[in-house]
Amino acid sequence: MDPRHYVAWRAAQELESGDIVNLGIGIPILVADYIPKDRQVFLQSENGILGVGPTPPTESQDPDLINASKLPISEQIGASYFDSSLSFAMMRGGHIHKTVIGTLQISQSGDIANWAVPGKDVLGVGGAMDLIVGARTVIVVSTHLTSDGKPKILPACTFPLTAKGEADVLITEYAVFRFIDNQMVLEELVDDLTLDQLKQITPAHYEISDHFRMVNRTEYLTNKQSMG
């Protein structure tokens, strides 16, 4: 099981019919493929399109029809194009319902650090800060640990912040947390892991939700097979 694809699938379940959604770079862009077919979700990309459609076949790709990850996309019926200032007006103005974004670190109070690493050149921020500050609901998707096994879910971020206290949901390959009144609350855990095991890889403080549930990933696999 590819944890990135599981995370993307799980994030897609958070999207509801009618939602206007912006998908960030990385895992988030995978979310598009997992949106349940019975939900009508409108994807906005900050380079200037509302109504992003699926990746087209190679022969009909157009270098001037791309998403913010610079990947080829198609145009859905009812789509519209606009300049970058209107695109970000949509975000900061609160007109985008949900954004799904990746992160390097996230804190127990919902701080997000996803654009810079201490000691390295700070050379790219793109739309990340505007998206996180602007979108009504911020869904953070991430592998639970870094590729060399270090924790990313921390009491406080040690990397430069992208925004303070803006995370609403955190989805990893093991767990789903929600941020309620700046408190991190565990809502869902995959049954491959015990609560104790989760605690060991999660230095951040979190409460356990009244609605806490254990899940297994069969649902995702079933879904994946049916899509394959």
Add this chain to the structure above:
Amino acid sequence: MDPRHYVAWRAAQELESGDIVNLGIGIPILVADYIPKDRQVFLQSENGILGVGPTPPTESQDPDLINASKLPISEQIGASYFDSSLSFAMMRGGHIHKTVIGTLQISQSGDIANWAVPGKDVLGVGGAMDLIVGARTVIVVSTHLTSDGKPKILPACTFPLTAKGEADVLITEYAVFRFIDNQMVLEELVDDLTLDQLKQITPAHYEISDHFRMVNRTEYLTNKQSMG
């Protein structure tokens, strides 16, 4: 001779081919009819059109195709429509070459007072302030005196200002002044009046230009006849 029409005709002579021009309410709106036919002037109206054409015949007037004076207009070939924020972005951003506007008072340093009268309710400013502050060249058109014979061209305005020191040209039925380094300079006088007579009806201090000339209004009358 209608002094308002003479002023409008004289103001039209200030417009050059290629100019983007906004015409204010009152005398300025008459300017459109006097633009020399061999000059291609583009009229912008701040309610959202570039490429204002002549007043259409009654039967083809459209209540949704109007200028800022709420008068019916037509659309020139190559015209475009836009919202009010882009319209004023054009002004404040310095993209409008010339505006022709009326005034209640004007001072020798180019202050303009054209929107409010002391002791009366202040209920309308419209686009006047933005136009005057934004247009690269501000051409003020006015009768030389008020309808009850009071001076309008003053050492300092006594009415509330629209903008400070923004006038570039002042055209009345008797004279043309330019404002150079915040100094008012007489450039042109109609030959119905002597310099002394002008002085008597013009309390503002002004210099006389090296290029000063006397004109007679025959040119206007000729033009008018050829148009009629």
Add this chain to the structure above:
Amino acid sequence: MPARFMTAREAVALVPSGSTVMVGGFGLSGQPLSLLEALLETEVRDLTVISNNVGQQGKGLGKLLLDNRIKKAIGTYFTSNPDVSRYKREGKLEVELLPQGTFSEAIRLGGSGIPAFYTPTAAGTLLAEGKETRIFDGKEYVLERSLRADVALIKAYKADRYGNLVYYKTARNFNPLMAMAADLTIVEVDEVVEVGELDPEAIVTPHVFVDVVVQKEASS
């Protein structure tokens, strides 16, 4: 969320008394006249209206004024409706005047999450009194707050079934800006078309900004 489609009566039932309402239009051109007629049929009162004018005398917003529904008007040019002057003198209407460029930018930025901006317009005039000013690069600018509303009542030409909008000639004016700047945007349109019928390159207001579409009745 794609727009919901309603009758004018259903739509204006969403406007609460005491709310701040933006109303599109330059004079009567681009005013959502059917929505305003329907609003007059409700019991709504104490409105703060953000609109360039208060309609014309006895027309559009002018009717709501005469029916004492408006407690405050924020706009740029009320001179064309003599009732505004009378209501103000009689203490029945509060008026706030802004230069038209400030007004339109304040609405666009209000819809864009920008709370305040500096403009050269009105510096050194009566309309800047009581407002902060600041020098940038040797020139004086006025600090202006952006504008937002509870509801925007706007007029467009065509909507598709999602709520994407295009406008008609100079009736566009403040409408696309107000669509952005309210918690609830209700649009009156002349025509509803199927999704896909509007050119994606020519849509002026994408449907993210539109909550409710009302098709103007053929009779009105």
Add this chain to the structure above:
Amino acid sequence: MPARFMTAREAVALVPSGSTVMVGGFGLSGQPLSLLEALLETEVRDLTVISNNVGQQGKGLGKLLLDNRIKKAIGTYFTSNPDVSRYKREGKLEVELLPQGTFSEAIRLGGSGIPAFYTPTAAGTLLAEGKETRIFDGKEYVLERSLRADVALIKAYKADRYGNLVYYKTARNFNPLMAMAADLTIVEVDEVVEVGELDPEAIVTPHVFVDVVVQKEASS
């Protein structure tokens, strides 16, 4: 003034060394590649470039960087061109980073005569360090200065003979904004059409904003 029509070579001769140049495009999409090629043929240097990216490695603006023509880059995302990082480390390039929403609004407002504005984006982060902040209605905002340039090099799809512009899909991006914000706007287009062929309701950039039009050569 209707736009003047020139070759790419004639147009870029108007760009002086040491000037500030806005360049449209999101990555290579919507970059005026023919103009940039022609610019590389000139002796122009010491440019301050305002562009979302510095092209991609060895492409578009990336070529000008490798030829040492750029002394400073103002943009939002340089990570995709590794040469930027190298030039910065070697002290050959100054870099100023802005959030993309701040960047795009700063350009639009720069073209609109608004010198500064407050935005919530970047408040409390590294990108707000050294910048003024202010609380409006209990929330922190950063004061950002608008951006202007001496020259804008942009890309559109079609121009008519006056210089009215329409764009193509997501190649629109920053181009209409930059058209507004420079003293001299030079646009590269795929196609030139007669006046009247573009729908007046669908023109994105009215010709007031356009000084020079260059038709892309069929070969490039």
